[in-house]
Amino acid sequence: MALALGxxxxxxxxxxxxxxxxxxxxxxSRFVALQDFLxxxxxxATLRQxxxxxxxxxxxxQAQVIQxxxxxxxxxxxxxxxxxxxxxxxxxxxxxxxxxxxxxPFLQYVIINRGSNDGVLRGMPVVTNQxxxxxxDAVIADAARVQLITDPASNVNVRLQNAEExxxxxxxxTGGLTLDLIPQNVDVEEGDVVLTSGLGGGYPPDxxxxxxxxxxxxxxxxxxxxTVQPVVDFNRLPIVLVIVNFKPVEIAPxxxxx
Amino acid sequence: xxxxxxxxxxxxxVILQSSIxxxxxxxxxxxxxxxxxxxxxxxxxxxxxxxxxxxxxxALVGFVSGVSWIVPTLSYxxxxxxAQALQRRVWQAPLLAMFSVTFLGTIIGSLLSFAxxxxxxxxxxxxxxxxxxxxxxxxxxxxxxxxxFAVMRDLARWAYPTPEVE
Numbered sequence: 444m445a446l447a448l449g450x451x452x453x454x455x456x457x458x459x460x461x462x463x464x465x466x467x468x469x470x471x472s473r474f475v476a477l478q479d480f481l482x483x484x485x486x487x488a489t490l491r492q493x494x495x496x497x498x499x500x501x502x503x504x505q506a507q508v509i510q511x512x513x514x515x516x517x518x519x520x521x522x523x524x525x526x527x528x529x530x531x532x533x534x535x536x537x538x539x540x541x542x543x544x545x546x547x548p549f550l551q552y553v554i555i556n557r558g559s560n561d562g563v564l565r566g567m568p569v570v571t572n573q574x575x576x577x578x579x580d581a582v583i584a585d586a587a588r589v590q591l592i593t594d595p596a597s598n599v600n601v602r603l604q605n606a607e608e609x610x611x612x613x614x615x616x617t618g619g620l621t622l623d624l625i626p627q628n629v630d631v632e633e634g635d636v637v638l639t640s641g642l643g644g645g646y647p648p649d650x651x652x653x654x655x656x657x658x659x660x661x662x663x664x665x666x667x668x669x670t671v672q673p674v675v676d677f678n679r680l681p682i683v684l685v686i687v688n689f690k691p692v693e694i695a696p697x698x699x700x701x
Numbered sequence: 702x703x704x705x706x707x708x709x710x711x712x713x714x715v716i717l718q719s720s721i722x723x724x725x726x727x728x729x730x731x732x733x734x735x736x737x738x739x740x741x742x743x744x745x746x747x748x749x750x751x752x753x754x755x756x757x758x759x760a761l762v763g764f765v766s767g768v769s770w771i772v773p774t775l776s777y778x779x780x781x782x783x784a785q786a787l788q789r790r791v792w793q794a795p796l797l798a799m800f801s802v803t804f805l806g807t808i809i810g811s812l813l814s815f816a817x818x819x820x821x822x823x824x825x826x827x828x829x830x831x832x833x834x835x836x837x838x839x840x841x842x843x844x845x846x847x848x849x850f851a852v853m854r855d856l857a858r859w860a861y862p863t864p865e866v867e
Contacts, residue, residue, distance in 0.1 A: 543719035545766050548730045548834055549814040552767045554719065580767060588767060595823045596767075616818075616825055617729045617833050678726075 520682050527572035528684065534647070535688040537561055539569075541680050542586070549616055551594035551677070553577075557685060558585045566645070566691035569683050574651035574674040575599070575639060576683050578691070587685075592652065593618045593677055601652060602640040606630060609640050612652060618677060620653060625667040631658050637671050644692025703860040707754050710856070714738050715761050730837030732845050735762055736810060739777050740802040741850040743784030744795060745857035755781045772817045773810075780806035796850065803846045804839065811835040 521538070528536050537557055545552035557563045559582050569576040569589050577591040592599055593614040601612045601622070608629045610622050625631055635655040641648030653673040660668040718734045725731055735758045743751035755777040762777075763770020784802045811834065818825055 543716075543765075544723040545768075546715065546718045546723060546733075546735070546762050547766045547768045547773070547814060548723070548726075548733075548838060549811075549818060549830075550767045554765070588765075590767065594767070595818060595825060596821065616830055 517681065523572045524682060524684055527570075534686045536684040537563060537687045539563075539587075539683050539685055541683060545588075549595070551591040551597075551614060551618060552580065553589050553591060553680060553683075555587050555589055555683060555685070556585065558583050558587050560584050562687050563587050563685050564687075568646050568650070568686045568689055568691075570650060570686065571675055571680070571683055573676075574653065575646065576675055576677075576680065578645065579685065589683070591677055593620060593673065599646060599652070600640045600642040601637050603629070603631060603655075604636040604638055605632070606635065609642060610637075612637065612671065620671040620673055622655065622669040622671050623666060625669065627662070627665070627667060629667070631655060631667060631669055633658065644694060646691075647686065647689055704750055704753070706856070706860050707750065707757060710738070711735070711754065711758050711761060715758070715765060718762075719765055725841075727837035727841055729833040730835070730841065732841035733807065733810065733838060734845065734849070735773075736777060736780055736806050737803055737842050737845045737849045738853060740780050740784050740806055741799060741846070741853035742857070743781040744788050744798055744802065744850070745854060745861075746788075747861040747863070748857050751781045751785065752778070768814060769817060772813050776806070776810035776813050779809050783809075795854075796847065799846050799850045800843060803842050807839050807842045808835070811838065 524536075524538065528534075539555035539557040539561075541553045542556050543554040545554075555563075555569075563579055563582055565579055565582055567579045569578060575592055577589045577594070577597065579587050580590040581588040590597055591614070592612065595614050595616050597612075597614040599612040600609065602609050603625075606629050608626065609624075611624045613621050613623060615621065622631075622637065633655055637652045637655065639646040639648055639650040639652065651674055653671045653675075655669045656672045657670040658667060659670065660666065714735045722734045723731050739751065739755055739758060742748055742754055756774060759774025759777045760770055762773040766773065780802060783805050784798070787798045787801055790798075811830075815825060815827075815830055
């Protein structure tokens with residue numbers, strides 16, 4: 444054995460070892476193949492389980508990504524609203540999330556998650572950093588209903604920034620804004636900015652509403668009309684600000700009774 | 702006890718209407734889930750609480766909505782009346798009855814809303830209202846009709862199980 448391992452029988456042993464190795468290789472390969480065959484189902488089951496675990500993990504991570512993206516979007520909106528709040532220190536604001544819309548498609552209202560418990564009262568104006576949204580129409584303890592300026596029953600006293608002329612802004616069932624009661628002698632052009640006038644005491648003055656996009660009406664009419672494009676996207680209104688230190692003036696008792 | 706099922710179902714329908722359905726718009730209209738749900742419920746055999754459901758849903762929608770509570774309540778009561786009238790006539794074709802009730806209920810509901818707004822002094826264009834609101838609502842309600850009918854049929858079978866005849 445020692446001589447063989449020492450290489451003294453190399454010539455004779457080569458034939459023997461080569462055939463031995465061949466036989467061992469044959470057995471080994473067959474054994475491995477058999478082992479693979481016998482253990483493969485168990486591996487597939489393990490792999491399937493692992494795959495399911497990984498898929499669940501991926502789903503969780505995707506959900507987290509969506510949540511984080513949403514949180515990032517909300518943070519951007521809140522940051523913009525905070526900037527707006529800092530730029531307008533004369534008002535006190537209450538941040539509110541829009542949690543629903545009016546069940547009737549004939550009306551343009553939204554529901555916010557702040558109510559009388561948070562100091563929100565009926566008539567308070569609602570804005571975003573872009574401009575005027577509407578005003579609080581009804582309040583319960585933890586929620587409030589806001590009438591948008593696009594509601595067909597909404598009427599806002601406005602002024603044209605360039606013309607320094609007052610007019611009335613009304614909504615419609617389709618969500619459009621129409622500027623009415625513009626005197627014929629007033630020069631209104633597309634692009635003119637429309638702001639709240641503060642007349643009537645329903646809204647604070649100088650809140651941006653939108654821009655004139657189309658001037659209409661005939662020369663024979665008493666007043667001109669114009670279509671206004673609002674600066675606020677009312678279809679995407681996740682967070683709003685309620686101006687809580689504004690007290691609307693109730694002018695109904697001052698109006699002459701018919 | 703089975704009447705109590707109305708509470709979560711109606712609450713869920715109004716919450717879904719306000720939070721999700723109202724954001725899925727076609728032109729300016731969106732579906733009226735409570736109306737479709739009531740139509741489907743009233744068309745189920747053995748259901749005898751449809752009138753109560755209509756009153757409760759109308760009151761709840763009136764509470765949430767800016768429109769007077771009379772409008773949705775009346776609209777839903779008329780829908781239930783239509784469903785009960787049609788159920789006895791076209792009972793062999795429940796889906797046909799469902800489409801008919803949804804169609805007529807939607808038209809009547811839109812007319813009532815239009816009339817209420819006109820009475821309150823809001824000027825509306827009939828063509829805009831019909832083209833941009835009523836027609837889209839009609840189409841979306843029709844699309845909702847089949848799945849809602851299936852859900853309400855299962856709910857009715859669960860709440861009003863038919864006794865087995867030996």
